[in-house]
Amino acid sequence: MFYGKGISDLLPQLHDKYGPIIRIAPNELHFAEPEAYHNIYNANIRWNKDPFIYHSFGADDASFGYLTMEEAKPRKAILASIFSRKQVIDFLPCIHEQIDHFCSILGRNDQQGQSSNLLFGPRALTLTIITILMFGQDMWQALESPDFNLSILRSLNDSLPAFTILKWFPWVGHVLESLPVWVNNWLWPSHAGLRRFQSEVMEQVVAIRSGATKLENSRYPVIFRDLMAAQIPFTSLYSEAQTLLTGGIENTSNTVMWGIWHLCHDKQLMAQVQAELQAIWPDPQVYPPLSVLEELPLFMAVVKEALRLAPGIPHPLTRVVPAQGVMIKGQFIPGGTVVGSSTLMVNRSAALFDEPDDFRPLRWLKPNAKELNSHLVAFGKGPRACMGINLAMAEVHLILGAILRRFDIELVTPGKEDLVWRECFIPYFSQEPARALFRPRAGVVAM
Numbered sequence: 206m207f208y209g210k211g212i213s214d215l216l217p218q219l220h221d222k223y224g225p226i227i228r229i230a231p232n233e234l235h236f237a238e239p240e241a242y243h244n245i246y247n248a249n250i251r252w253n254k255d256p257f258i259y260h261s262f263g264a265d266d267a268s269f270g271y272l273t274m275e276e277a278k279p280r281k282a283i284l285a286s287i288f289s290r291k292q293v294i295d296f297l298p299c300i301h302e303q304i305d306h307f308c309s310i311l312g313r314n315d316q317q318g319q320s321s322n323l324l325f326g327p328r329a330l331t332l333t334i335i336t337i338l339m340f341g342q343d344m345w346q347a348l349e350s351p352d353f354n355l356s357i358l359r360s361l362n363d364s365l366p367a368f369t370i371l372k373w374f375p376w377v378g379h380v381l382e383s384l385p386v387w388v389n390n391w392l393w394p395s396h397a398g399l400r401r402f403q404s405e406v407m408e409q410v411v412a413i414r415s416g417a418t419k420l421e422n423s424r425y426p427v428i429f430r431d432l433m434a435a436q437i438p439f440t441s442l443y444s445e446a447q448t449l450l451t452g453g454i455e456n457t458s459n460t461v462m463w464g465i466w467h468l469c470h471d472k473q474l475m476a477q478v479q480a481e482l483q484a485i486w487p488d489p490q491v492y493p494p495l496s497v498l499e500e501l502p503l504f505m506a507v508v509k510e511a512l513r514l515a516p517g518i519p520h521p522l523t524r525v526v527p528a529q530g531v532m533i534k535g536q537f538i539p540g541g542t543v544v545g546s547s548t549l550m551v552n553r554s555a556a557l558f559d560e561p562d563d564f565r566p567l568r569w570l571k572p573n574a575k576e577l578n579s580h581l582v583a584f585g586k587g588p589r590a591c592m593g594i595n596l597a598m599a600e601v602h603l604i605l606g607a608i609l610r611r612f613d614i615e616l617v618t619p620g621k622e623d624l625v626w627r628e629c630f631i632p633y634f635s636q637e638p639a640r641a642l643f644r645p646r647a648g649v650v651a652m
């Protein structure tokens with residue numbers, strides 16, 4: 206796994222060779238069949254998260270890192286309110302404003318004859334949105350960064366390969382952290398990226414905690430206002446900031462990128478989606494209600510297909526079987542065993558989806574689509590599934606919708622290699638980012 210491959214490259218090969226249940230570590234089983242996935246992750250399951258993975262991020266005392274439901278419950282209660290559908294709807298004017306700003310930069314780039322960065326552009330936008338929701342203000346001005354290449358985004362991306370090694374050898378991280386950053390950078394740049402990301406986050410949390418950054422002024426919900434009111438200890442505030450930033454930036458923006466990239470390879474479908482959007486969105490500057498966008502059949506199918514194909518979190522999200530043991534896909538698994546199944550086993554299952562690696566939104570409009578819905582597991586399933594789903598879905602619909610409504614898009618790097626990624630818990634893109642020209646469509650005024 207250290208030679209340029211991630212676990213999700215190897216799992217399909219190992220399952221082909223050894224069958225649907227394989228032992229991938231001394232005490233860890235991985236399951237390939239969708240039914241097994243649904244046995245492990247569903248609303249009735251309260252199994253603990255596996256410390257080996259979940260305590261390798263340095264954010265043990267945060268929503269994502271808490272191992273048991275009991276520990277996670279109070280934090281989830283605070284976040285659940287802010288990530289509720291109602292609060293996300295209240296927050297929409299802010300999302301609209303940031304999308305408008307983003308689109309104005311895409312248009313400006315085009316006016317200057319320049320393409321835009323499809324990897325870091327949407328990331329800069331989702332970073333801005335989650336930052337405003339967390340801290341009540343745009344801390345990093347990511348959208349203003351040349352080519353959206355902001356240091357915190359670059360550091361976050363560069364840090365991903367560190368996960369593969371730190372998972373197995375956490376002591377390596379502790380040793381490196383005791384060294385000056387420049388030595389760390391020289392020895393292992395990826396780990397230095399992680400340190401840079403963490404120190405930028407730490408700086409913001411310190412400023413908030415000391416009162417140097419005021420949280421009171423925002424007219425929108427502010428996550429850290431609620432966390433501070435609940436008197437969360439400093440280390441936990443910092444862990445939560447890391448968690449929400451990493452959770453809130455890349456998965457959502459990758460989904461947008463996946464949708465755009467695939468539509469650019471199917472111009473006919475792109476034109477149909479744009480016509481569908483235009484019919485309910487006559488003035489490109491005035492957003493339709495989110496619920497109207499969510500009900501457009503073809504657009505909804507594109508969103509689902511982008512969610513299905515974008516890798517999301519491809520690493521198996523492992524759980525510990527309770528003491529009495531459990532049945533998974535008809536097989537007894539003893540207590541204490543660590544079990545997991547990557548979302549890719551379901552989202553890319555050939556048994557569920559014809560040509561599972563192809564972008565075919567029309568599959569979501571067929572008579573069996575209702576059944577397929579339960580197999581769209583990008584956000585996970587069960588009590589530890591994604592807490593940010595309402596925000597993420599609003600962002601994907603609005604960002605993708607606004608871009609398609611406002612621009613004709615042409616990839617300037619149309620090769621398949623554009624979306625090559627490697628599993629480093631989430632996908633890591635080591636190649637030059639995909640780029641596209643965003644040409645304003647008729648009726649779109651410069652913003």
Ligand code: HEM
Binds near residue numbers: 268270335457460582
């Ligand atoms: C398309 C976008 C997204 C995808 C595909 C996605 C996917 C996931 C998945 C699969 C999990 C389950 C992890 C596990 O089992 O341990 C998860 C958890 C989580 N996500 Fe997301 N996510 C997305 C967007 C977001 C956003 C925008 C936020 C907001 C900050 C967010 C916050 C969280 C949190 C806090 C958890 C931890 C929940 C828990 O452990 O109880 N996610 N996400």
